[in-house]
Amino acid sequence: MSLVPQERIYLSPPHMSGDEIVKINEAFASNWIAPLGPHVEAFERETAELTGIRAAAALSSGTAALHLAAELLGVGAGDLVLCSSFTFAASVAPFFHKGAECAFVDSEPESWNMSPQALERALAETSAQGRPPKAVILVDLYGQSCDMDPLLELCRHYRVPVVEDSAEAMGSLYKGRRSGSFGTFGVFSYNGNKIVTTSGGGMLLSDDAEAIERARFLATQARDPAPWYQHTVLGWNYRLSNVLAAIGRGQMLHLDERVAARRRIFGRYAETLGTIEGVRFMPEPSWSRSNRWLTALTLEEPLRVPPLAVLEHLASWNIEGRPLWKPMHLQPVFEDARYWPHEEGRDVCAELFSRGLCLPSGSGMTEAQQDRVIAAVLEALRTVPARC
Ligand SMILES: *Cc1c(COP(=O)(O)O)cnc(C)c1O
Numbered sequence: 001m002s003l004v005p006q007e008r009i010y011l012s013p014p015h016m017s018g019d020e021i022v023k024i025n026e027a028f029a030s031n032w033i034a035p036l037g038p039h040v041e042a043f044e045r046e047t048a049e050l051t052g053i054r055a056a057a058a059l060s061s062g063t064a065a066l067h068l069a070a071e072l073l074g075v076g077a078g079d080l081v082l083c084s085s086f087t088f089a090a091s092v093a094p095f096f097h098k099g100a101e102c103a104f105v106d107s108e109p110e111s112w113n114m115s116p117q118a119l120e121r122a123l124a125e126t127s128a129q130g131r132p133p134k135a136v137i138l139v140d141l142y143g144q145s146c147d148m149d150p151l152l153e154l155c156r157h158y159r160v161p162v163v164e165d166s167a168e169a170m171g172s173l174y175k176g177r178r179s180g181s182f183g184t185f186g187v188f189s190y191n192g193n194k195i196v197t198t199s200g201g202g203m204l205l206s207d208d209a210e211a212i213e214r215a216r217f218l219a220t221q222a223r224d225p226a227p228w229y230q231h232t233v234l235g236w237n238y239r240l241s242n243v244l245a246a247i248g249r250g251q252m253l254h255l256d257e258r259v260a261a262r263r264r265i266f267g268r269y270a271e272t273l274g275t276i277e278g279v280r281f282m283p284e285p286s287w288s289r290s291n292r293w294l295t296a297l298t299l300e301e302p303l304r305v306p307p308l309a310v311l312e313h314l315a316s317w318n319i320e321g322r323p324l325w326k327p328m329h330l331q332p333v334f335e336d337a338r339y340w341p342h343e344e345g346r347d348v349c350a351e352l353f354s355r356g357l358c359l360p361s362g363s364g365m366t367e368a369q370q371d372r373v374i375a376a377v378l379e380a381l382r383t384v385p386a387r388c
Contacts, residue, residue, distance in 0.1 A: 012193040015364035020250030037242030051178040055212035058240035062167040062189025062202035067094035069185040083137040085327040086349035103338040107349040115342040116150035122340040140169035143293030171259040173289040196251040198244040261363035266292040278303030298355040304386035307357040313380035324356035
């Protein structure tokens with residue numbers, strides 16, 4: 001191996017096309033350097049059109065979008081919300097901060113997303129206790145949709161509104177329909193590591209155009225229509241800047257290419273590493289077309305290599321990988337939270353967490369860079385000592 005330090009390969013770095021800077025220059029030329037302006041409106045309209053949803057509000061982050069969803073659903077102190085355990089903390093943090101009891105539902109092995117059979121038990125049990133959830137938060141993890149039909153059917157039956165956290169799933173499909181369009185509210189994130197980025201930002205989507213109008217109002221300090229600053233309620237400063245919306249619009253022009261690139265990267269990993277006994281990639285059920293935001297895999301028998309040791313080995317090659325999301329029900333902050341596993345004695349997302357990792361998956365990664373990642377993984381599987 002060469003002693004010259006090689007350039008770092010990141011997990012999921014931003015990938016600019018050149019169209020972003022053109023649109024930023026438009027924003028500068030028009031002097032709309034503000035949390036509103038023509039790019040914000042156009043970004044909202046284009047995102048709503050793309051997802052087939054009536055209305056969208058561009059916000060400063062995906063977390064802000066989740067917060068406003070919690071607000072608009074009237075989630076408050078003492079309410080119960082159910083969320084996929086296998087996710088990033090931001091899916092649930094805004095609900096937690098509203099004082100809700102957060103309880104968690106396991107994944108199914110087929111999609112790694114919320115298990116319909118576990119949700120069914122959770123809804124039956126909490127309803128029988130006279131305390132059905134105020135909202136169910138479904139997460140499309142690593143860019144893969146949940147199995148929406150059975151999950152939405154259950155939520156309809158128990159009359160519980162759904163928030164679809166599609167922060168990682170822009171450009172993904174469920175039975176041909178766009179991720180982000182399934183809940184009462186849908187959420188995208190444009191954080192720097194997501195498939196479409198504005199450096200930081202988010203979008204709240206809904207067919208309820210009035211709710212989205214209300215979201216914009218709350219996100220702009222809740223100013224009443226009066227000549228002076230008047231407030232019947234208090235809001236937040238959550239709007240996306242016109243400059244950042246310009247980046248987002250430039251990025252969106254290339255969404256399909258970015259999805260194709262990430263799927264191609266996944267395909268090459270699957271071809272080269274998938275033949276090793278014990279390497280198992282995140283499955284893609286027939287109803288799903290994942291954007292493959294991150295290539296995620298688990299190391300199973302007969303491989304006995306701890307994922308963290310593989311990640312350390314990648315780091316020694318100057319390659320950034322990551323463990324899978326640590327489930328919420330295993331987080332210290334939620335140690336007392338209620339949890340419904342996929343089936344009795346079978347905690348699917350805890351198993352995935354203990355065995356899994358994510359490989360660099362940026363849409364701008366070259367084949368040569370990916371070859372280096374593959375070589376580093378192969379070397380790790382050959383040389384890292386097995387756990388006992
Ligand atoms: C990134 C992410 C968020 C938060 O989005 P931000 O824009 O970073 O606030 C929420 N949920 C999931 C699943 C995410 O991956």
